[in-house]
Amino acid sequence: KEVYLNGSWLKPEKAQVSVFDRGFMLGDGIYEVSPFYKGKAFKLKEHLQRLQYCLDEISLDFDAFSLEEVIYEAIERAKLSTEDCAVYMQVTRGVAPRTHYYPEDARPTVLLYVFPVILEGFEKKTWDVMATEDKRWHRCDIKSTALLANVMANEEAVAAGFAENLLVRKGYFTEGSHSSLFFVKYGVVHTHPEGPQILSGITRAEVIKICSDLGIKVREKAVHIDELVEVEEIFVTGTTTQIIPVTSITHKNKKVYSASKDSITKKLQQFFIERTRS
Ligand code: PMP
Numbered sequence: 001k002e003v004y005l006n007g008s009w010l011k012p013e014k015a016q017v018s019v020f021d022r023g024f025m026l027g028d029g030i031y032e033v034s035p036f037y038k039g040k041a042f043k044l045k046e047h048l049q050r051l052q053y054c055l056d057e058i059s060l061d062f063d064a065f066s067l068e069e070v071i072y073e074a075i076e077r078a079k080l081s082t083e084d085c086a087v088y089m090q091v092t093r094g095v096a097p098r099t100h101y102y103p104e105d106a107r108p109t110v111l112l113y114v115f116p117v118i119l120e121g122f123e124k125k126t127w128d129v130m131a132t133e134d135k136r137w138h139r140c141d142i143k144s145t146a147l148l149a150n151v152m153a154n155e156e157a158v159a160a161g162f163a164e165n166l167l168v169r170k171g172y173f174t175e176g177s178h179s180s181l182f183f184v185k186y187g188v189v190h191t192h193p194e195g196p197q198i199l200s201g202i203t204r205a206e207v208i209k210i211c212s213d214l215g216i217k218v219r220e221k222a223v224h225i226d227e228l229v230e231v232e233e234i235f236v237t238g239t240t241t242q243i244i245p246v247t248s249i250t251h252k253n254k255k256v257y258s259a260s261k262d263s264i265t266k267k268l269q270q271f272f273i274e275r276t277r278s
Pocket of ligand 1: 033150175176177178179180199200201202203204237238239240
């Protein structure tokens with residue numbers, strides 16, 4: 001297996017980055033994960049557009065779409081052209097003496113690799129999750145490699161036997177530690193509006209589109225933790241997560257939600273499978 005690093009294809013153990021790389025020292029980098037169903041891209045343009053948006057937001061001068069060719073070469077080289085797989089891409093600001101301001105002449109460090117992933121069978125899963133305070137920064141729309149708050153939140157969940165940690169800011173759910181979040185309340189699908197408090201999820205956008213095509217009402221409005229009594233269904237979405245129903249939420253060691261229905265989630269899963277597999 002090989003990884004792409006700055007124009008070369010290398011064995012992972014030979015792919016090395018300087019200790020002065022700003023990605024390593026400062027978390028000064030952006031990443032992206034894009035799925036391939038039986039080797040066929042799904043929403044690749046949207047993933048590259050989000051990568052470009054994030055790079056632009058941190059003034060990192062790099063053309064995200066220049067990776068398109070590299071992506072297909074990676075899939076061919078890994079012999080995954082007919083398999084379910086995903087491409088990981090990462091661009092950091094590169095190697096420079098350590099400063100907090102952006103250095104003038106650093107060249108971006110570009111890493112890319114493909115990995116097999118099981119995208120089948122997600123519709124048979126359910127997640128019991130916990131909820132904690134959202135301790136992330138105020139630019140969650142930037143897909144930064146600096147994921148410490150997400151890592152801490154997910155670790156807390158996994159260590160306690162939960163599948164995911166739903167994050168709560170000032171009483172309102174934002175999203176999961178590595179997933180977008182949806183609620184069904186009186187038959188209307190609710191999700192946190194786009195902006196600096198959540199990642200603009202590509203799967204989230206597709207789910208909103210499916211709802212609109214099916215005539216299911218969507219409100220991009222945050223749900224308060226006290227509103228859970230009115231919630232019938234909850235599901236999380238993501239590139240590798242796809243769409244998974246949340247069966248319960250535990251908050252401060254108390255179960256604060258148990259799912260009462262699953263019909264809208266099931267319908268969205270069914271249409272999502274059609275769109276990703278056709
Ligand atoms: N929010 C966060 C914090 C995530 O890490 C992810 C996974 N990339 C998502 C949402 C889902 O986004 P997407 O559907 O684009 O994978």
